[in-house]
Amino acid sequence: MATRTQNTNPPTTTPAQNTISRRSVLMKLGILLNGLIAIVLTIPIIRYLFSAVTRERKNGYLSWISLGSITQFPEGETRLATFRNPDVTPTDGQTADTSCWVRHVSGDQFQVFAINCAHLGCPVRWFSQSGLFMCPCHGGVYYEDGSRAAGPPERGLFTYPCKVENGLVQIQAGELPTPGSPSARNLERKYPCA
Amino acid sequence: MRLIEQIGKWLDRRLQLGEPIREIAEHSVPRRSASWWYVFGSAALTVFALQIVTGIMLSLIYVPSASEAWNSLQFLNHGVALGWFIRALHGWGSNFMVAIVLIHMAQVFLFGAYKFPRELTWLIGLFLLLMTLGMAFSGQVLRFDQDAYWGLGIGASIASRTPIVGAALVKLILGGPIIGGATLSRFFALHVFVIPGMLIAFVSLHLFLVLKVGINEWPMPGRIVRKETYVRQYEELLKKDGVPFVPYGIWKDLIFSAIILLALALFAFFFGPFGPTGVPDPTIIQTVPKPDYFFLWIYALLALLPPSLETPALLIGPVVAIAALALLPFVAGEGEKHWRRRPIAVLSVILIALTLGMFTHLAGFSPWSPKMDAWSGEPTPDNFLHGRTALERKGAAVFQEKQCRNCHSLAGKGGQRGPTLDSVATRLTRDQLIRQVLQGGGNMPAYGKNLSPAETTALVSFLTILRPPGAPPAYDPSRVNNATNTTESSSGKH
Numbered sequence: 001m002a003t004r005t006q007n008t009n010p011p012t013t014t015p016a017q018n019t020i021s022r023r024s025v026l027m028k029l030g031i032l033l034n035g036l037i038a039i040v041l042t043i044p045i046i047r048y049l050f051s052a053v054t055r056e057r058k059n060g061y062l063s064w065i066s067l068g069s070i071t072q073f074p075e076g077e078t079r080l081a082t083f084r085n086p087d088v089t090p091t092d093g094q095t096a097d098t099s100c101w102v103r104h105v106s107g108d109q110f111q112v113f114a115i116n117c118a119h120l121g122c123p124v125r126w127f128s129q130s131g132l133f134m135c136p137c138h139g140g141v142y143y144e145d146g147s148r149a150a151g152p153p154e155r156g157l158f159t160y161p162c163k164v165e166n167g168l169v170q171i172q173a174g175e176l177p178t179p180g181s182p183s184a185r186n187l188e189r190k191y192p193c194a
Numbered sequence: 195m196r197l198i199e200q201i202g203k204w205l206d207r208r209l210q211l212g213e214p215i216r217e218i219a220e221h222s223v224p225r226r227s228a229s230w231w232y233v234f235g236s237a238a239l240t241v242f243a244l245q246i247v248t249g250i251m252l253s254l255i256y257v258p259s260a261s262e263a264w265n266s267l268q269f270l271n272h273g274v275a276l277g278w279f280i281r282a283l284h285g286w287g288s289n290f291m292v293a294i295v296l297i298h299m300a301q302v303f304l305f306g307a308y309k310f311p312r313e314l315t316w317l318i319g320l321f322l323l324l325m326t327l328g329m330a331f332s333g334q335v336l337r338f339d340q341d342a343y344w345g346l347g348i349g350a351s352i353a354s355r356t357p358i359v360g361a362a363l364v365k366l367i368l369g370g371p372i373i374g375g376a377t378l379s380r381f382f383a384l385h386v387f388v389i390p391g392m393l394i395a396f397v398s399l400h401l402f403l404v405l406k407v408g409i410n411e412w413p414m415p416g417r418i419v420r421k422e423t424y425v426r427q428y429e430e431l432l433k434k435d436g437v438p439f440v441p442y443g444i445w446k447d448l449i450f451s452a453i454i455l456l457a458l459a460l461f462a463f464f465f466g467p468f469g470p471t472g473v474p475d476p477t478i479i480q481t482v483p484k485p486d487y488f489f490l491w492i493y494a495l496l497a498l499l500p501p502s503l504e505t506p507a508l509l510i511g512p513v514v515a516i517a518a519l520a521l522l523p524f525v526a527g528e529g530e531k532h533w534r535r536r537p538i539a540v541l542s543v544i545l546i547a548l549t550l551g552m553f554t555h556l557a558g559f560s561p562w563s564p565k566m567d568a569w570s571g572e573p574t575p576d577n578f579l580h581g582r583t584a585l586e587r588k589g590a591a592v593f594q595e596k597q598c599r600n601c602h603s604l605a606g607k608g609g610q611r612g613p614t615l616d617s618v619a620t621r622l623t624r625d626q627l628i629r630q631v632l633q634g635g636g637n638m639p640a641y642g643k644n645l646s647p648a649e650t651t652a653l654v655s656f657l658t659i660l661r662p663p664g665a666p667p668a669y670d671p672s673r674v675n676n677a678t679n680t681t682e683s684s685s686g687k688h
Contacts, residue, residue, distance in 0.1 A: 052365040052376065061371035082477045091375030093261025094475040095343065098372070115479060120496060121347035123479035125566060130596040131644040136482040137348075138497035139562040139611050141639050149639035151562075151611075154501045175371040176347065180354035180361035 061087050061174040062182060067112070070167050073104040078126050078144060081112075086174045100160065101126055101133070102169060103144065110169055113146050114158035114177035121178060124157065133157065158183040218405060219444075222436035226412035228443035231305070233450035234298035235404075239397065240451040241291045241458070245329075246390070248284040256336070258382035260375040260474070263338035267470045282462035285337075288330050290458050292488045295326050300543055303522075306531025307410035309419045313523035315403040318396050320519050325393050327488070332385035334486045338378055339470035344483030346373045355505045373476075408432070409443075413531035420528055482566070484557070491553035497562040498553075561610035564600040568608040575605040578659060589656025592649045596641065604660075612638055619661040623668045627654045 047054070055061075063086040073079050078101055085096040101124075103111040113133070115123045122137035132149060133142040140151035147156040160171035160183050177183040206212040255274055257266040270277035299319065302308060308316035331349075335342050346368070353367055354360040369376030411431055437443070468486075472478060485493050499507055533540050574590045582590075593599065601611035608614075622630065631653060634640035645653065661667060 050366065052368070052370050053362045080479070085372050085374075087371055089370065089375045091259040091261055091379070092372075093259070093375070094473065094477075095260045095374045095377075096372065097475060097477045099477045099479055115476070116347060116351075119351070121351040122344055122483055123476075123481065125479060127569075127597050127600075129569075129644075130598075130639075130641065132597070132639055134564045134566065134597075134600065136563055136566055137344075137493075138560075139564060141564070143639065143643075149634070150637045152497060152499070152501050152504065154504075176350060176364070176368065176373060178351045178354035178361075178364055180364060 066168045078103040108164045112160040112162045112171045116177045119153040219440040220438040222432045224411045225435045236447040237454045238294045245287045251280045260378045281467035285468040286461045304533045308523040310527045318400045332381045335381040340472040340481045343474040415532040490557035491550045494553040494557040565609035568599040569597040572607040589652035592653040619658045
């Protein structure tokens with residue numbers, strides 16, 4: 001459109017002032033249109049970009065997963081268990097597998113600790129002889145009940161909510177445990193879940 | 195020859211680039227600025243160009259998928275002709291680039307080049323440094339191995355400490371609730387599209403400013419920068435003692451760049467590519483994750499900061515550091531340029547370099563971490579076993595079995611988290627040893643629940659023999675008689 005107007009109205013034949021004001025109005029209209037469209041398009045782009053955050057509000061990432069039969073975890077011992085994250089995307093591969101430490105306190109009482117150190121998330125290891133969890137990164141150490149023993153962590157290990165149903169040990173998981181995630185808030189429960 | 199000339203003329207009539215290129219090439223620079231000290235910027239540009247080329251080469255094979263990335267790296271290393279060499283060039287190129295950019299920055303700072311009217315050049319340079327570090331970190335993530343996986347976990351843990359938005363920030367960085375396919379894909383997008391795009395744009399702007407404002411003159415003690423007079427003085431300097439950049443300056447840039455490229459190729463050839471280390475499988479927990487070289491100092495800092503200072507330092511520290519660097523040209527935009535007249539500037543560079551160097555050095559052997567296999571791997575020194583009683587030997591076994599060795603070294607072997615115990619008996623009495631073992635304290639866990647009375651007795655009797663021959667044991671002054679008895683009974687063994 002603009003090109004045609006230019007062709008039919010050569011600047012030499014029309015009063016310059018009129019042309020400029022009409023063209024500048026048209027230009028402003030064009031900028032306005034582009035601005036509006038840009039805003040309209042930004043909304044889906046931002047919505048897409050933040051989908052990982054917004055999805056949490058709708059469905060949540062957490063669900064109950066079985067770690068196996070109660071008989072796999074001898075009473076009084078702490079064993080490594082692995083589970084597949086409930087929320088998996090097609091390209092996750094092995095990264096969707098996660099470990100956790102299962103402590104069978106007694107009877108139906110269990111404590112399930114995240115593998116991630118409460119300091120900065122490195123994988124803690126269990127030493128049954130000294131009854132300690134040790135972190136290889138910055139030297140965090142925890143007692144067998146997950147409470148902080150030494151090193152830089154400011155708190156005990158992250159714990160998953162857990163229950164025993166039909167002879168299966170189950171935990172509520174689905175998120176990388178960090179100081180901001182749900183498993184971090186569960187620690188305040190001092191007593192093992194049954 | 196004539197044909198080439200004709201094609202050139204034909205092109206130039208249409209492109210009309212010949213004249214501006216000639217102007218750029220022959221722009222005048224102060225004679226003394228055509229110096230060996232002014233070659234680091236162009237060297238960084240050269241390495242960046244190589245990174246683009248090798249990066250594109252790697253992308254021909256690499257698969258940015260959490261399930262395939264590690265295998266495609268193995269294939270690059272072993273299955274593609276010279277794939278290992280391209281990976282090595284890219285990996286060492288990254289290290290070279292960070293190093294050269296840092297040297298460039300230090301040189302620019304010490305030569306006062308950030309002062310008026312080059313404030314914006316410095317600011318863009320600071321942004322380019324951050325982008326370079328962003329490339330280094332995201333590149334480490336693309337080498338999707340155990341270090342990358344746990345490194346991402348550390349990044350997520352740091353991000354999660356942000357007040358209010360922490361949990362959302364983690365999901366935004368990871369692209370989901372866990373480190374997985376989406377995480378790798380978004381770091382791929384950053385490493386391959388977003389950051390390189392910004393680097394190319396801002397490097398161009400950086401160079402444009404160097405041309406427009408002119409390269410920094412050679413600083414002279416007593417030659418003061420003043421906003422009112424600087425531009426005129428600089429122009430006079432160019433008139434009096436200016437030389438065309440080509441060939442006066444560029445030959446040094448070219449030769450230095452060639453040396454850097456040669457060194458890079460030699461490093462790549464002799465030291466090979468970086469990793470990948472183990473498979474990024476979170477169920478393999480026998481791993482000691484460590485960041486790449488240029489982030490080791492952060493790793494050390496995170497172990498050594500007092501716990502209560504850590505979150506503030508992590509969240510506020512970078513903001514303060516970046517703000518200080520960004521404000522520098524506005525606070526100190528005028529005045530002396532020569533380093534001899536700027537002792538605080540020189541001291542700052544030395545202090546920062548020493549601090550970063552020391553942290554990096556410490557991170558090399560991480561004395562703050564328990565040595566995970568010392569208890570089963572390191573033998574008890576002979577002199578603490580020979581001629582000892584059964585109880586003491588039993589104590590030595592308890593010492594190993596209860597992983598004491600993971601944190602305490604004997605004869606230089608073992609962890610360095612706690613104090614070395616070769617002479618602990620000269621510092622602590624039997625009672626103090628029992629208390630320390632059972633109750634812990636001073637950053638040592640309490641072992642009361644995990645030691646039977648018999649084990650404790652054995653362990654402490656072993657600990658009381660840990661002293662150099664001839665050194666007297668610690669004693670409790672309030673029980674001097676007892677102490678004398680102990681001294682006699684234990685010194686009898688030597």
